[in-house]
Amino acid sequence: MATVIDIEARGTQHCETTALGVLLRHQGLDLSEPMLFGLGSGLSFVYWDSKNMGFPFLGGRVKPFELTRNLATRLGLELVVQETTSPRRAWENVAALVGAGHPVGLQLDSYYLDYFGSKVHFGGHVVAMYGYDDHDAYVVDTDQQGGKVSTSLTSLAQARAARGPMAAKHRSFTLTAPGNVPSPQAHIIPAITACADAFLNPPIANLGHRGIEKAGKLVRTWLQRTDNPQRDLPQAALLMEKAGTGGALFRNLYRDFLAECTQLLDSSHLRTGYRLYTEAAILWTEAAALITEAGESGNAQSLVQAGTILGDVSRMEREAMKALSSLGSEAPAIQP
Structure with missing residues (x-):
């Protein structure tokens, strides 16, 4: 049997602001994707090269999840983050929240997600999960990745358990806006x-x-x-x-x-x-x-x-x- 929350997905371009938009619209706070990126002080630059890298990397934003923390602090939102090394507990954390009607942000490695066309390891990828059934999880990703999509529960577990650069330990998070939604x-x-x-x-x-x-x-x-x-x-x-x-x-x-x-x-x-x-x-x-x-x-x-x-x-x-x-x-x- 499926457990699904009614959420609004929009055409978006960047994974973290995509997830933040889903979570905040559910709280009654409707901001454009550029506004979410800017209020989270998301812009930066890094030239990253090291001996164990095949080729240099040019990055244009702050570290994964820093944008979310910045935005929550700035707007006075309650950010609750859960991390664990236990795959079982990790699933229980998100299933309980979705079951209670709260969409959840997940940080994971996009390599394992069924719907991802380009198989490249990136442990800083973020999606918003809004439902699941016996076989699949329903998530919102960027427009480029299909918007509202599904991935098998097995692939989701692999993506959340992945280790490596920028990865987090089964990180999941929710945002709650105060009673008077901030301008x-x-x-x-x-x-x-x-x-x-x-x-x-x-x-x-x-x-x-x-x-x-x-x-x-x-x-x-x-x-x-x-x-x-x-x-x-x-x-x-x-x-x-x-x-x-x-x-x-x-x-x-x-x-x-x-x-x-x-x-x-x-x-x-x-x-x-x-x-x-x-x-x-x-x-x-x-x-x-x-x-x-x-x-x-x-x-x-x-x-x-x-x-x-x-x-x-x-x-x-x-x-x-x-x-x-x-x-x-x-x-x-x-x-x-």
Whole structure:
């Protein structure tokens, strides 16, 4: 017999904001995906490379689940997280909540999910579970993965039990909004300035604007970094554009968040940040296309061009975040 909650799934692009949207709409709090991403101070940058990695990874957001924690803190939501090493207890935790009418967020490894087309291990994937029957779990994932989908209970258990980079121990979570549902407007400026300050003052050179500058230098060497450039370079570019980022390594999502904010707050700093992130998003997509081209053709000049673009992007995003970090020092008028 099936246990299913009535939920609303929408066309979304990024896994964590997809799950957050499902959980919060069920609580009566309806925010756009860019607003969820921005209020969670989700934008970042990391150039990640290590000896045990086959190829460098460019990341455009904060660590998995940090966005959820940021959003809950900022909006005063009650975030209850359960983790366990016991597969049996892990299932009992979510079955009890779904049975009581609460959709549940799950962090797991997307590799094991039946409906996933690309079989790549990623332990930071997040879905919202809203039902189950004797054989399958019903979950909401991104538009790219099918939206409302199902996966066998066996595959779900494997995905939740997986270990490796970014994985969590059968993590499940719920969000509860206070009686008076919070208005996001008052939290926009703190969310933006927190994101900007972290981006402008990274603790190591692989993060923030310094990380993008570093990527601009190192991307030029990527043909020498791999023995299979036809596979690795297009794959890296694909992750930047298509892997749940919303395009342009999450810059499209942040651009749309800033656009939404300019409709709510009258601020020249905000408009400057929006204009620069609109430009930066276009350049990220251009860089990804050049990286793909270099992998397919073996032409090192394409990587030189991509590196030059990333150098420009580093300066552009730094300028954008400097403007946005100044939001805290002005009192923008709320748009009528």
